[in-house]
Amino acid sequence: MEILQAAAELQARTEKWRQSGQHIGLVPTMGALHEGHLQLVRAAARENDVVVVSIFVNPTQFNNPEDFRLYPRLPEADAALLEPAGCTVLFLPSVEQMYPQPTVLTFDFGPLERVMEGAHRPGHFNGVATVVSKLFHLSRPHRAYFGQKDLQQVAIIRQLTADLSFDLELVAFPTVREADGLAMSxxxxxxxxxxxxxxxxxxxxxxxxxxxxxxxxxxxxxxxxxxxxxxxxxxxxxxxxxxxxxxxxxxxxxxxxxxxxxxxxxxxxxxxxxxxxxxxxxx
Known part of the structure; x- marks a missing residue:
């Protein structure tokens, strides 16, 4: 497994894979990985030739600075889990790599984002759509994998994919739970x-x-x-x-x-x- 931190390096790798006819699976995450994430990685490994897993705690999707500060960050432990699961490249960018300049573009998903998470976390889905768009452009995946626990996020990304004509298949996996029913998070x-x-x-x-x-x-x-x-x-x-x-x-x-x-x-x-x-x- 290779670890990349520069956006340009990831773009160069995925362009080479595309040209050689290899299929790319992308699993975007914010790290602190658990079995739910690893199921996505294993599925991507089964269904594609190469697998890109991104770990990036995206500041633009947090409307609570304290939540962003306290979000678990465990890159070494995550890397140890990813290689046996079938990850080809772990993309670990800095904020400066993902946002070389402040973004001014905003997304509006209409009624889809005015309820539930969108209503309670203003700006959250704008941040999600921005970073996912960037990851799609950098990795150019044939398939992208998300967990159904974030039901509204999956719906937003499905709308984003359709509206911006991203040439990829969106794959949503059922929520993985602990033995007592708690959703893994x-x-x-x-x-x-x-x-x-x-x-x-x-x-x-x-x-x-x-x-x-x-x-x-x-x-x-x-x-x-x-x-x-x-x-x-x-x-x-x-x-x-x-x-x-x-x-x-x-x-x-x-x-x-x-x-x-x-x-x-x-x-x-x-x-x-x-x-x-x-x-x-x-x-």
Missing amino acids: SRNRRLAAPDRAVAPALHAALVHAADLIEAGEPAEAAQQAATQLLAATPGITLEYLAIADAQTLQPLTGAARPGQAVAVCIAAHLGGVRLIDNVVVQA
Whole structure:
């Protein structure tokens, strides 16, 4: 496995691979890797000739400076995990490499970004779209791999890929969970023991709401029931629990249509650590 830090070097490698007919898989990450990331890398290795994994804690997608400062950074440990998973090149750029000058371009994804994460983290998806666009241009992948835990991010990147005609396939993998149901996340490392103990309640609340949706209950009733469940769990501060159409991510009202895919999404704080998760069900 080769480690590159210069954007120009990555661009030169991927251009050479493209010209020789090799297929490139890209796995963009912010590091502090876990099994969810490694599943993406292994899939990319199975389906492509070469695999680029980027690790870059992107400052433009953080609207909370403290969250950016505290985000786990473990490049040596991450590198040790990546090589046996099938990574060909680890791209470890600095902020100066990714942003040689301040960006003035802004993205607007319309209703897709005005709900959930977009509503609670102003500017977040502009930062995501900017850095992902840069990574797509630098690595020129045939396939790019993302985790479904970031459901809204996947929808935003799918829209970005279509609108800007990126010549690649977007591959989304199901959320990988701990044995107790907690979605794997780099931020889990920051949970104190008491908060880690109650964190599985987030998934339990999502499943409870999803079961009610599948049973034909109105979205409002399912949302209220899941919210009450979390309110009875000490240590959890709910930011939002949203029930939405899984394609448009717009809020669902009333009962779901037969066959409609519905997403139940959550963001909550545990001891100062913000976690997100979602469950998608078919009504």
